[in-house]
Amino acid sequence: MGNLAVLVEPFTFTFMLQAFTIVLLVAIPTAILSCFLVLKGWSLMGDAISHSVLPGVVLAYILGIPLAIGAFAAGMVCAMATGFISENSRLKEDTVMGVVFSSMFAVGLVMMTKIESNVHLDHILFGDVLGISWRDVIESGVITLIVVVFILIKGKDLLVFVFDRQHAKVIGLPVTALHYGLLAMLSLTIVGALKAVGMILVIAMLIAPGATAHLMTTKFQTMIVTAVGISVCCSFFGVYLSFFIDSAPAPTIIMLMSATFVCVFIVSSYKAKQISQKLLATPT
Numbered sequence: 585m586g587n588l589a590v591l592v593e594p595f596t597f598t599f600m601l602q603a604f605t606i607v608l609l610v611a612i613p614t615a616i617l618s619c620f621l622v623l624k625g626w627s628l629m630g631d632a633i634s635h636s637v638l639p640g641v642v643l644a645y646i647l648g649i650p651l652a653i654g655a656f657a658a659g660m661v662c663a664m665a666t667g668f669i670s671e672n673s674r675l676k677e678d679t680v681m682g683v684v685f686s687s688m689f690a691v692g693l694v695m696m697t698k699i700e701s702n703v704h705l706d707h708i709l710f711g712d713v714l715g716i717s718w719r720d721v722i723e724s725g726v727i728t729l730i731v732v733v734f735i736l737i738k739g740k741d742l743l744v745f746v747f748d749r750q751h752a753k754v755i756g757l758p759v760t761a762l763h764y765g766l767l768a769m770l771s772l773t774i775v776g777a778l779k780a781v782g783m784i785l786v787i788a789m790l791i792a793p794g795a796t797a798h799l800m801t802t803k804f805q806t807m808i809v810t811a812v813g814i815s816v817c818c819s820f821f822g823v824y825l826s827f828f829i830d831s832a833p834a835p836t837i838i839m840l841m842s843a844t845f846v847c848v849f850i851v852s853s854y855k856a857k858q859i860s861q862k863l864l865a866t867p868t
Contacts, residue, residue, distance in 0.1 A: 594827040607819040609724045613731035615815035618794030630790040632685035636662035638692025659771030711782030711834040727776035781834040792841040
């Protein structure tokens with residue numbers, strides 16, 4: 585009974601229940617979007633938007649409006665600025681993203697150091713999953729619902745767009761709407777994940793599950809289910825483990841995701857090597 589009491593102890597605290605709830609809510613949309621980002625080659629876009637929300641958060645605090653509104657607006661500004669510059673210059677999109685997100689992140693840091701307040705905005709950078717309220721949980725739940733419904737409605741169109749933009753345009757799909765719709769969902773998801781893991785570590789949740797699942801399967805539907813499973817399990821056990829080893833929950837979650845990726849990579853590489861050796865050994 586003593587051992588069982590120790591194992592269930594994290595579930596006896598309200599702040600831990602809130603932490604478990606919000607990380608699981610965040611894990612679902614980040615995992616789904618990670619599949620699209622990995623296949624589209626937009627991993628850096630997630631990094632760009634996650635860093636560029638900082639000036640929006642600081643400005644929202646100065647104006648006294650919800651931080652989520654400022655973060656979402658800044659994320660969309662970053663996405664649209666990247667698209668506009670890349671379409672009207674000879675620079676490649678990844679180069680433009682590097683310039684835009686680093687500039688906006690620098691502006692946000694300058695703004696953050698200049699404002700005088702008793703409220704520290706460091707939790708936006710690094711997350712504060714143990715200090716959230718049920719209001720934050722509800723906000724993340726609404727964002728998760730919006731993203732999941734959007735993916736369910738536009739999933740097939742997005743899949744065509746991700747694999748071949750020109751083909752999607754030829755068959756009459758609204759390519760521009762899909763492009764900015766996906767970016768809007770990405771910005772929303774990042775806003776929902778700010779309180780849980782912060783803007784610096786959220787990029788791992790937007791890449792690692794999809795990248796790991798991509799190594800495990802070639803079917804897109806299976807890839808999404810696998811990515812969600814990996815993200816949910818790592819998020820749950822990351823918070824659970826952090827309680828016993830007295831570590832920050834967000835880095836613990838990312839460490840578990842990284843360890844899972846490394847293990848899957850080693851196994852998949854070994855299997856690929858075995859298959860290639862069998863093919864070479866087969867007489868022609």
